[in-house]
Amino acid sequence: MRHIFQYCIVLGILPGLGSAYSSPDTPPCRFAPEVSQQNVLSHTDAFVWDLLYWEGKFHQNNVGYNTANGMSYDGTLLDPQTGLHNISGLHPFSAASKESLHVMVLAHTIAGNHLAARFLSPGNLKTAPKLAFDILEKKLQTYLKFNETFPGFGGFLPWFLSNDTNLQPTLDWIDRVPALDNGELLWSVYAAVEALGRSKSAKYQELAKGWQTWLDYTKTTAAEIKPLNHNQLFYNGTGRVCAVTTIGNQSEAIGSPSQSYTCEGNNTLNDPYEGELFAWWLYLFSPHLTPSEKEELWVVKRPQLVAVDWHSNTSLGDVTVQKGYWFSSHEQWKLLEMPYTDVPLIERIFHNAERARTCNSFLNRNPGMYASVNNITDGTGQIVGYISNAGIPSISFQQVQELDVITPYSVFPTILFNRSVGLAWWKNMVDGKGMQNPYGSTESERADGSGISSFVSWDSKITTVTALLGGVTDFVRSKMKSDGVYKEFIRVAQREYQLAFPGRLEGEHVGLCLPTVAVPNTGLVKDYESCQ
Numbered sequence: 001m002r003h004i005f006q007y008c009i010v011l012g013i014l015p016g017l018g019s020a021y022s023s024p025d026t027p028p029c030r031f032a033p034e035v036s037q038q039n040v041l042s043h044t045d046a047f048v049w050d051l052l053y054w055e056g057k058f059h060q061n062n063v064g065y066n067t068a069n070g071m072s073y074d075g076t077l078l079d080p081q082t083g084l085h086n087i088s089g090l091h092p093f094s095a096a097s098k099e100s101l102h103v104m105v106l107a108h109t110i111a112g113n114h115l116a117a118r119f120l121s122p123g124n125l126k127t128a129p130k131l132a133f134d135i136l137e138k139k140l141q142t143y144l145k146f147n148e149t150f151p152g153f154g155g156f157l158p159w160f161l162s163n164d165t166n167l168q169p170t171l172d173w174i175d176r177v178p179a180l181d182n183g184e185l186l187w188s189v190y191a192a193v194e195a196l197g198r199s200k201s202a203k204y205q206e207l208a209k210g211w212q213t214w215l216d217y218t219k220t221t222a223a224e225i226k227p228l229n230h231n232q233l234f235y236n237g238t239g240r241v242c243a244v245t246t247i248g249n250q251s252e253a254i255g256s257p258s259q260s261y262t263c264e265g266n267n268t269l270n271d272p273y274e275g276e277l278f279a280w281w282l283y284l285f286s287p288h289l290t291p292s293e294k295e296e297l298w299v300v301k302r303p304q305l306v307a308v309d310w311h312s313n314t315s316l317g318d319v320t321v322q323k324g325y326w327f328s329s330h331e332q333w334k335l336l337e338m339p340y341t342d343v344p345l346i347e348r349i350f351h352n353a354e355r356a357r358t359c360n361s362f363l364n365r366n367p368g369m370y371a372s373v374n375n376i377t378d379g380t381g382q383i384v385g386y387i388s389n390a391g392i393p394s395i396s397f398q399q400v401q402e403l404d405v406i407t408p409y410s411v412f413p414t415i416l417f418n419r420s421v422g423l424a425w426w427k428n429m430v431d432g433k434g435m436q437n438p439y440g441s442t443e444s445e446r447a448d449g450s451g452i453s454s455f456v457s458w459d460s461k462i463t464t465v466t467a468l469l470g471g472v473t474d475f476v477r478s479k480m481k482s483d484g485v486y487k488e489f490i491r492v493a494q495r496e497y498q499l500a501f502p503g504r505l506e507g508e509h510v511g512l513c514l515p516t517v518a519v520p521n522t523g524l525v526k527d528y529e530s531c532q
């Protein structure tokens, strides 16, 4: 923060720099187009300071979360003209994945991170930790109450309705629970426990204990194998993890003889992407799985971890990356949470992924990059659909993709390797008409400039914020060390990547690419009245 203030002072006393970028306490809502790409690259901290101010506006009651129970809301539709939210546009539901992002930001705030404070409480940075503490306290109460009311979930969260003090599963998640989102949540809470535990305050220590109890409970229920009735939540035998489990009766205790759990179809969570976070939880912490069952988790996952070369078809040459499912940025979520990049080989592979991601868009004269995201909104302001299959087809298992919509959050893994370049892409996308609003960046836009998604959400915004905070890997690493599981994590992660990447990595000399093409101004989209 110090050098930001210094920077402002310098600007203040040097005449002739008036048009250069400055970072006032209340930056203009539409700050991004006022700044050149060169300025983003050279004065990245000042740009981050402005970005966090506006993204933080999402973190308010009835927009991003519910102050009554401390729980996230998925997001909210914005009025297509004004850009303002109203209660009828609110998505009153959320899921463990959005909770994961919320908890990551709160963990950093608790630990005194000034960037997180800028997001949470820009008017008074000092009060941010207390605000974060209060939310984490309320959130824990809500989780525990949910567990009491619906013990069949074993402490985990389904997609839930949160527009009340108490949670309830959304209609389509009654008696059902997903593993992937919960894996994301678990490691975030793990980080928050570490952040709380570092405080000297007895209150903070106590809250850390409360969350740790919740975590410990999920260790026992994630794969609960009782000899008599074979009750188990997510482990499906022989290394298979259920992606979604059907619960016999969500109101029935997990250990009750009349309770039962079934994997939905053949829906196995065996991906080497963000779903892996759940596998690690089972592997490192389940007291019920035998060593050979734990080993089988990796046997089942191994075929999906594959090396592939991205071909630039130019003098940039080839770049070796981990084959994507779609190569959507969303797939890199695990890097936000666990210290994978402590393994040098893994760090190199994921750095290469950003070479491919940025240079693929650069070479194809695309103004942005791809990630699974909500489609644009239609004339009535409703979201048209969700585009899962967005990434880079030539280096993915799933090659049938829809590549008409780009989203600011596609930059979050780039930011983890080079903040300046990632933010240059972010700026390039939010420069598009309507791509900033009173709650920060807008969900997504068509690359041809013919439409935007008049919506704001955790996924499309706060992934970028958590990447700017460096993810929570520092907290997770420390706690893994004190829990005695860090070495095992490194050993297995390294083993798996070495098996898939025995050869040389192409393309490590390639620089990350910058955008050179703007989103066209077609006249079909206008800036929001409240953010011009």
Ligand SMILES: *[C@@H]1O[C@H](CO)[C@@H](O)[C@H](O)[C@H]1NC(C)=O
Binding pocket: 077, 078, 079, 080, 085, 086, 087, 088, 089, 380, 381
């Ligand atoms: C609230 O916002 C939604 C989404 O933009 C819009 O469809 C609706 O008309 C708005 N309602 C009111 C009362 O302004």
Ligand SMILES: *[C@@H]1O[C@H](CO)[C@@H](O)[C@H](O)[C@H]1NC(C)=O
Binding pocket: 092, 161, 163, 164
């Ligand atoms: C919460 O939202 C659901 C679905 O929109 C609705 O059925 C329910 O009545 C709402 N509850 C409250 C307390 O507003």
Ligand SMILES: *[C@@H]1O[C@H](CO)[C@@H](O)[C@H](O)[C@H]1NC(C)=O
Binding pocket: 144, 147, 148, 151, 155, 213, 214, 215, 217, 253
């Ligand atoms: C969740 O509920 C079960 C069943 O009532 C209880 O045994 C368990 O202790 C609860 N978990 C936590 C973390 O409170």
Ligand SMILES: *[C@@H]1O[C@H](CO)[C@@H](O)[C@H](O)[C@H]1NC(C)=O
Binding pocket: 232, 235, 236, 237, 262, 263, 264, 265, 266, 267
């Ligand atoms: C695994 O899931 C299948 C459904 O796909 C189910 O029939 C089978 O009983 C499950 N096995 C175990 C051990 O949970």
Ligand SMILES: *[C@@H]1O[C@H](CO)[C@@H](O)[C@H](O)[C@H]1NC(C)=O
Binding pocket: 249, 250, 251, 252, 253
């Ligand atoms: C589910 O379990 C609850 C609590 O034991 C019980 O009251 C309820 O009747 C059960 N529902 C069904 C459909 O069996």
Ligand SMILES: *[C@@H]1O[C@H](CO)[C@@H](O)[C@H](O)[C@H]1NC(C)=O
Binding pocket: 266
């Ligand atoms: C589900 O998986 C099992 C075991 O891998 C396989 O035998 C079966 O054919 C699969 N079923 C479907 C519908 O794919």
Ligand SMILES: *[C@@H]1O[C@H](CO)[C@@H](O)[C@H](O)[C@H]1NC(C)=O
Binding pocket: 311, 312, 313, 359, 360, 363, 364, 394
């Ligand atoms: C290079 O050519 C291959 C084969 O035609 C294609 O799949 C790939 O997308 C091209 N690379 C770029 C960066 O366009």
Ligand SMILES: *[C@@H]1O[C@H](CO)[C@@H](O)[C@H](O)[C@H]1NC(C)=O
Binding pocket: 375, 376, 384, 385, 386, 387, 388, 402, 451
């Ligand atoms: C996204 O919207 C476009 C129209 O803008 C439509 O052609 C496409 O099918 C939609 N895709 C999804 C997955 O909603």
Ligand SMILES: *[C@@H]1O[C@H](CO)[C@@H](O)[C@H](O)[C@H]1NC(C)=O
Binding pocket: 417, 418, 419, 420, 421, 511, 512
């Ligand atoms: C980020 O990329 C830019 C442009 O390629 C480069 O100048 C800069 O040194 C990089 N920064 C880091 C930290 O690698």
